[in-house]
Amino acid sequence: MVETRPIVIPLFYESFSLYRSRGYTAEDCVELDKDETIDAIVRSLRENGFEVVPVGDIKELVQCIARGEHERSQGLLEAYQIPHVFSDAATLALCLDKGKTKMVLEQMGIPTAPFAIVPASWPIEKDISQLLHQSRYAEDLKQMPLFIKPACEGSSKGIYPFSKIENISDLELGVRRLRERFPGQSILIEKYLxxxxxxxxxxxxxxxxxxxxxxxxxxxxxxxxxxxxxxxxxxxxxxxxxxxxxxxxxxxxxxxxxxxxxxxxxxxxxxxxxxxxxxxxxxxxxxxxxxxxxxxxxxxxxxxxxxxxxxxxxxxxxxxxxxxxxxxxxxxxxxxxxxxxxxxxxxxxxxxxxxxxx
Missing domain, CATH: 3.30.470.20 (ATP-grasp fold, B domain)
Structure with a gap:
């Protein structure tokens, strides 16, 4: 018997409204999907003739895995050799970290602004100018303005009016403020373009x-x-x-x-x-x-x-x-x-x- 069978697409998302209801701040949730975005994606995929299975936040994902429905998950997709949309896990992880991305681009001859990285382990009391001096771009980074941001955020999360740095004291203060707001995360310092x-x-x-x-x-x-x-x-x-x-x-x-x-x-x-x-x-x-x-x-x-x-x-x-x-x-x-x-x-x-x- 011959039948026409549409492709089934599990749609993974994390809802802005759900996490806000759990007490997270708007800044915490800024990268998450709004309900209208989720609805629009589902509708557009179905308009293309695909069968769409929405899979919500991590708790729902874990429940799917516990039921043996591993075909619905992206961290496990490659382990189970399940076809998926978007880049592989290694590329996603690399691009999430702007500092490491810049290292790779630099190695491959792709132009990116001169930079230094304040590791998450850098002692808060230690002088940032020491770190700049150790950078291969020490001479470039002596010239203000500079720009600072968390290395692993998106949607301009962690970028504030003070992110543009005009002097070394503002740099020290700005890095300290970002370290307090994003503990455990490295901070990227770049030459302002x-x-x-x-x-x-x-x-x-x-x-x-x-x-x-x-x-x-x-x-x-x-x-x-x-x-x-x-x-x-x-x-x-x-x-x-x-x-x-x-x-x-x-x-x-x-x-x-x-x-x-x-x-x-x-x-x-x-x-x-x-x-x-x-x-x-x-x-x-x-x-x-x-x-x-x-x-x-x-x-x-x-x-x-x-x-x-x-x-x-x-x-x-x-x-x-x-x-x-x-x-x-x-x-x-x-x-x-x-x-x-x-x-x-x-x-x-x-x-x-x-x-x-x-």
Whole structure:
């Protein structure tokens, strides 16, 4: 008997509202999914003909494992050789740690801002200037401003107005404040890049990966220009010239994010080439974003890589970029799953509409 059988997709998520109800702060939960995001993802996947099985927070995941339903879990997916969307566990862990990511990028010749890392074990009373002196970028880091942030957070969590550092005493105080707020986590110190900032969305894996499009985070409120005009950056612009926890997550619509196009600008061409090279160098899969910021001389540098980007319709940069380039949320989710299926040739016969023997 021949039957058509849709692919079953377990959807793993952790709900913002659930963890808020458990007493966690909004900052603690900022990276978690809003209910409307979860609903939209489920709806878009089902519109593509997939059967979706939502799996909630870690407690529900543990219950699934206890019942022998290991096919519903991502930390165990690779151990059980279960096909999954997004990059493998090693890549996800690497990209989560911005300091270690920068080490790999540096080794592979991908430009990233000069940096030093304050280890979680660094004695709080010890002079940070000693650590800067030990860095291979000691000379670069002598020149202010610098920028500090937790090494392993996203959604601008741990980035505050004091993150931009103008002198060594502010650096000591800022690192101490971050260490108190994020105990057990290393702190990243970087040379502050004074140029424009971009985020490039990428779809696919390896040689088949392609750029969907790029957003320019224009703090001055003007479209990016070529030459010296492109390099002008006002420190008094919205948010101090960078995304912090508050201005990224609490005042949508007030920033000057705008789409830019490679055919219109050699600057954007360079940004997108760098983003794609970074994506391939780190062997990321399926879909994600690369955040890039230019130095005062206009040269682009990688800030970080997000291999599990937000998918909230009309909010997340990836979803906005895709929509601007003609991809609805349903089309985007379908394309992501198609990219994953290409990595699992044994699943080709299970694509929607393909007959299977039962």
């Amino acid at each position: 004074a140029g424009h900032e971009y985020t490039t969305s990428i779809l696919g894996s390896g040689d088949s990966a392609r750029v969907i499009g790029t957003i320019h985070h224009n703090w001055e409120g003007n479209a990016p220009q070529s030459g010296t005009e492109q390099n002008k950056q006002s420190d008094n612009a919205f948010g101090g010239g960078f995304y912090s926890l508050d201005n990224k997550n609490e005042v949508p619509g007030e920033t000057m994010d705008r789409m830019v196009y490679s055919e219109d600008s050699p600057v954007v061409q360079g940004v997108e080439r760098l983003a794609l090279a970074t994506w391939r160098t780190l062997e990321c899969y399926d879909v994600g974003r690369v955040d890039i910021r230019c130095a005062a001389d206009g040269k682009p540098h990688v800030l970080e890589v997000n291999p599990i980007p937000g998918l909230r319709p009309q909010w997340s940069w990836l979803a906005i970029t895709a929509l601007n380039h003609g991809m609805t949320h349903e089309a985007l989710l379908g394309a992501i799953v198609e990219c994953a299926l290409k990595r699992y040739p044994e699943l080709e016969h299970q694509k929607l509409g393909a007959p299977s023997r039962g």
